[in-house]
Amino acid sequence: MTAKPKSLESYLVNATTHKTSLSAYKACPAETFLTYVCDAYDSYAHCLKKFTKKADGTYNKDSEDSLRHIACAILGTTMGHFETYQRFLFSGVLERSTNFPAFDVDKFLKHFDKHCGGEVSVSPGRLLAFRELDAPVGFVFADSLSGWHNPRRVNAFFKALGITQDVFSTAEIGDLEVLWQLRHSVVHTGAWLTVPDAKKVKRLSSWQDKPIVFESTFVNAMSRRLHKLVNAANTRVLADCTTLLGPAPTAEVLQSLRDFLTVKSPKVVWL
Numbered sequence: 001m002t003a004k005p006k007s008l009e010s011y012l013v014n015a016t017t018h019k020t021s022l023s024a025y026k027a028c029p030a031e032t033f034l035t036y037v038c039d040a041y042d043s044y045a046h047c048l049k050k051f052t053k054k055a056d057g058t059y060n061k062d063s064e065d066s067l068r069h070i071a072c073a074i075l076g077t078t079m080g081h082f083e084t085y086q087r088f089l090f091s092g093v094l095e096r097s098t099n100f101p102a103f104d105v106d107k108f109l110k111h112f113d114k115h116c117g118g119e120v121s122v123s124p125g126r127l128l129a130f131r132e133l134d135a136p137v138g139f140v141f142a143d144s145l146s147g148w149h150n151p152r153r154v155n156a157f158f159k160a161l162g163i164t165q166d167v168f169s170t171a172e173i174g175d176l177e178v179l180w181q182l183r184h185s186v187v188h189t190g191a192w193l194t195v196p197d198a199k200k201v202k203r204l205s206s207w208q209d210k211p212i213v214f215e216s217t218f219v220n221a222m223s224r225r226l227h228k229l230v231n232a233a234n235t236r237v238l239a240d241c242t243t244l245l246g247p248a249p250t251a252e253v254l255q256s257l258r259d260f261l262t263v264k265s266p267k268v269v270w271l
Contacts, residue, residue: 020081025088026139027260030234033085034227034265040074041223048216059216071214072186078222079183083148085230090145090154091138092260093161093241099253100162100244111160117147149184151176158237162244165236172229177201179222185212227270231263 018024019039024032047070051063059067097103112120122144130140147153151173155166168176181201185193191212198208238261245253265271 022084022088025084026092026136028262028264029085029088029092029260030230031262031264032088033081034230034263034267036081037078037223037226038266040078041219044070044074044219067216068213071216071219072191072212074219075179075214075222076183076186078226079179082179082226086148086154087142087145088139089234089237090157090161091136091142093158093163093237094138094141095136096241096253096257096260097161097244099249099257100241101246102244103162108160112157115156116145116153116160120144149180151180163237163240165240167233167236168229169232172232174203175225175229178203182212224270227265227267231271234261234263237261 020032020036024035044067047067051066052060053063054060097108109120120141122140126144127140145157147157151168155168155173158167178201181197181204182193185191185197189197193204193207193210193212195208198204198206238258241257241261242249242254245257263271
């Protein structure tokens, strides 16, 4: 008698601890994100060491194919974590805006209406999903926003909070546009860069109608680049938020901001 197959959801296991939980992102978005980046890279590096190579030191075809699939998967999960980092960074600053003497709620909402894709609204169903949960207003607000895959729009989100600098520089926006488009193509078109998608990003225009295949050093390069990007972004946010606290913030408020925006990584040399 053939055993009844298990339901797919039954393969989920209960993890007693998880270094990149949502509570960890709430406490310190950058540190949590970079912890994931390092863990993912270490997993890939382990594969690089263990996968079969030919006599000349290059990987055989099975190893190359496997590394390709793994690199695409890591790109997808990494950008998912990056979106979570952005959401919690924004929501945490919004929560702390109660300590910004010049913060004006009406001005904040008008900025969103004009520069961030329209008036923000939270659907009743989405709001009710948070009942009985410890969900801060900042997170509920951030959860209702769309456009986290557009770094220019994310810059506009933070401008509404009073951040005067662009959170992401022009060069960083260029890198993020490449990563977001590659992630989109991995997830939605089977790791194939279609002609329309390639034309969306100038730096990818010459790769239209081609499969997404990375060199074995891609995951390392992406991990290092994201370390630099997050460190720079948090530094800008901290500088402007410190000013927004006014001339005489309490030591407790200032320390809370610094703890939230601290940038730590298991690989300090990458910062």
